[in-house]
Amino acid sequence: MHITLAPMQGVLDHLMRETLTAVNDYDLCISEFVRVVDQLLPAKVYHRLCPELKQGGKTRAGTPVRVQLLGQHPEWMAENALRAIELGSPGVDLNFGCPAPTVNKSQGGAVLLKTPEAVHAIVKAVRDAVPAHLPVSAKIRLGFEDKALHMENADAVYQGGANELAVHARTKVEAYRPPAHWEYVDAIRRALPIPVTANGEIWNHADAMRCRAVSGCDRLMVGRGALSLPNLANVMKQDCPHLSWPEVLRLMVRYSEQDLAGEKADYYPSRIKQWFSYVVREYAEADALFRRIRTIKTADEIRAALERECMTLA
Incomplete structure (x- = not known):
């Protein structure tokens, strides 16, 4: 099982990544998003949000940390993706899932799921800019108001050249309300030839097993559950006792x-x-x-x- 520690803006910062990766066998972390608007951001912005760049792009426990970008302009996303790579990020992740109203009003995050063409353009621009041997991944939700475009958005990510896709199994409007619709992730996984990661409502070992069974994914992403149960990754992989x-x-x-x-x-x-x-x-x-x-x-x-x-x- 491959487990990613999710990006949670304002919560899972580098201090929390250090803390949780020290006691868990996470395979990957995604940073809080770097907000890209209309400029090439200075190195200090990346180092503030992802100081692991100064230590080989890994936490002290050795877990890789991939920089996440959020923005709506393909050309600026591409330039900033290359900067993240030059600073030491082991790949780039693209945020198409943030549900925050302030972000969506400025045409970032989940609002882009209304227009799969925009998703495709951003992914393609970033993939063209990032060296071919390094991964470009993306995170989406099942849609904005409904799930009608879930497959179109997933395909836009793939056709744009992304190497990996993570799917939060809810729409923007559903936010974090249960349930997570893992069956939609299964349909996406079956349709795409790239690795697909399932995310949403994984709080313990039983949830992880159910998510794997329904989604068909051996790659899972956890966020809120990792904060609720601080050794969640080990519990998921080993079915070990919860920390006292x-x-x-x-x-x-x-x-x-x-x-x-x-x-x-x-x-x-x-x-x-x-x-x-x-x-x-x-x-x-x-x-x-x-x-x-x-x-x-x-x-x-x-x-x-x-x-x-x-x-x-x-």
Whole structure:
């Protein structure tokens, strides 16, 4: 089974990638998206969103991290894809799935699924720009308002020259509401001669097995589930025990001990609270601590609260 850690804007940043790949056997990570509009972005933008570029395009655990681009102009997407490669990304991923209204209003993300021709043009431009030995992948949803164009969009990605396709098995309008429609991914997988990855509603080993059975995919992508169950990739591959709550808490402390200088210190409180909002789905024990830290404003205070809780469980 090939498992990819999904791109989750504002949640799965490089600190979270470091934390989760350190305790899991992930095969690939996709970065938060780099927003491309009408210019060639400077290296510092890529290094901010994907600092793994400075260490060979991998996390410290050795998991490859592929830069993801989001944009609507083929020529600028192509130029920025080449820049990502020059900076060390082991391939480029293209975002056609982001459901955020602000992104869609500016003609990025899932709104492009309304026009498969636009999807094709972007993929082709990027594939033509990226050296042939490096992969170009894309992530789509089943559509924007409905699923009528799911096959047309998948084919547009393939005909544009992409090497891989990941499919979030819901439309933009369905957002993250269950269920995920894995049967549509199966139809796409059967139709395309490139590897297809299934994504959506995989929270545990049983979900992974059901997704494989319905979608026919041996390649799965996880995002929210990876935050809820921090050793999800290992659980999926090995059917091993879930981490205990004390183990998860120690992992959270380790996350908080990473370099939180500058802007990282500013947004750490919101990031750790976001993580808690997923962890409580799997660990009822997390709820009381989540309530306590919800009103804390600084990174130091939150770290101290986590460490105190660790000591009480030791």
